[in-house]
Amino acid sequence: MAATLDDKLVVAISSRALFNLEEENRIFESGDAAAYMALQLQRLELPAAPGIAFSLIKKLLAFNDTSDQRVQVVILSRNDPVSGMRIFHSGAANQIKLERGVFTQGRPPFRYLRPLRAHLFLSANAEDVREALNAGFPAARVLTESAQAGNNYPDEVRIAFDGDAVLFSDEAERIFQDEGLDAFQQHEIAKAAQPLPEGPFKPLLAALHRLQRAGTPAMKIRTALVTARSAPAHERALRTLMAWNIQVDEAMFLGGLPKGEFLREFEPDFFFDDQTRHVDHAARHVPSGHVAGGIVNL
Template sequence: MPATLDGQLVVAISSRALFDFEAENEVFEQGDDRAYMQLQLSRLEQPAGRGVAFSLVHKLLSFNSPQQQRVEVVILSRNDPVSGMRVFRSASHYGLSIQRGVFTRGQPPWRYLRPLRANLFLSAHLSDVRAALDVGVPAAQVYPQSVRASDAHPHEVRIAFDGDAVLFSDEAERVFQAEGLSAFQAHEVSNASRPLPGGPFKPLLEALHRLQNAGTAQMRIRTALVTARSAPAHERAIRTLMDWNIEVDEAMFLGGLPKGEFLREFEPDFFFDDQTGHIEHAARHVPAGHVASGIANVT
């Protein structure tokens, strides 16, 4: 019987998102792939440092057991196959059960997301993230300079999401951008009972909800909605989640306050937002990724 990933939460991740390859990437960016390959080969016995998304991946893999595989992590990388050896060795060093990988030697790897049926794609390359979002895969550009995740919650995967253009569509955000805050608030009050359409990360939230319901003694999931919305626009967001039959553990309606300090207190393993300003601030406090979708990212 052929192998299948059906029923699993599939996370596709680049090597730079999982491990700290920033020093090696400087050589890669110079365009000398032979020098990059040689550098990686010379460091084959040296495990790479932990990257921005390491904590997220490590904890998600804890949902697996010898009896059941609930989470599959696949390396999807612009690295060459030779450099891929170091990626797999680094994963083994940290006890990460990662068996699958695609290495494209500089070519965009996002097209392999479809046969993987990935629930999430994390990459340092914005163009790959945009392409993934265009084909319906939840994706974010990691900020390698982000603060690493706290180790204060070893038995919880903590994930924080922005609302508009991330969990929800950018319908309301378009009103705000075009007409301002007062029109946005009025629009959301008049539509409070009408659920927002789903955004690019709704499928991931649903997959996490299924994973949480499956249960494990080793790990649980704690989620937070961290949004610039404030009362009275909060109600539509809450009612939308209720309509989806999905609960979040915490909700922060910040009314435009900077999100970073609040995220620092929540201590997520990862935070997703569609606006670069929010991500740049958040990255000073927590691991963060830019969801390049919605009206705020139209170029």
């Protein structure tokens, strides 16, 4: 039987998002490709340390067992194929099972998301993330300076999402940016019963919901909506999730308060937000990624 990715949650991730390769990357970005490849070859048997998205990936892979492989993780990297050997070695050394990888030696890799049917793309490369979002895939730029994930919840994948321009479209955010808070609140009150259009990360949330329902004794999923919305604009967000038949475990309507301290208490394995000021603040406390879509990123 031919291999297939049907009915699986597929995460595509770059080498730097999964492992700490910042020293190697500095050489790569200097333009000395030969020196970079030589260093990677020299360190072929030296496992790279876990990176910012490592905890998320390791926990998602815990949904797999010998009878059912529900999650597939694919390395999608600008690395050269020889350097790719180190990534697979690093996965084995860190006890995560990596089977598939695409290595493009400096060329943009996002075009391979379509045959992978990826539900998520994580990369430290801003250009690749933006192109992936433009192509319709949930994608985020991993802030490699983020704090590492905590270890208080070893049996839960904990993921936090912003609302507007992430789970939902930027329809309401455009009102806020163009006309201000009062107009935004009135708009959302008037349309409270009308579900918001889907945002770029709705397919990921839906896939996580399906994975959670499939269940496994080894791992659970806990999700949180962490948004700058406040009452009365909270109602439309919650009614939208209800219309999608998707539940989140926690919801934080912060009315513009900084999100970082709240996220520190939730302790997600990853947090997604479209606004750089929110994601930069969050990164001081938790693994964070910037979703470069919506009106604030034009």
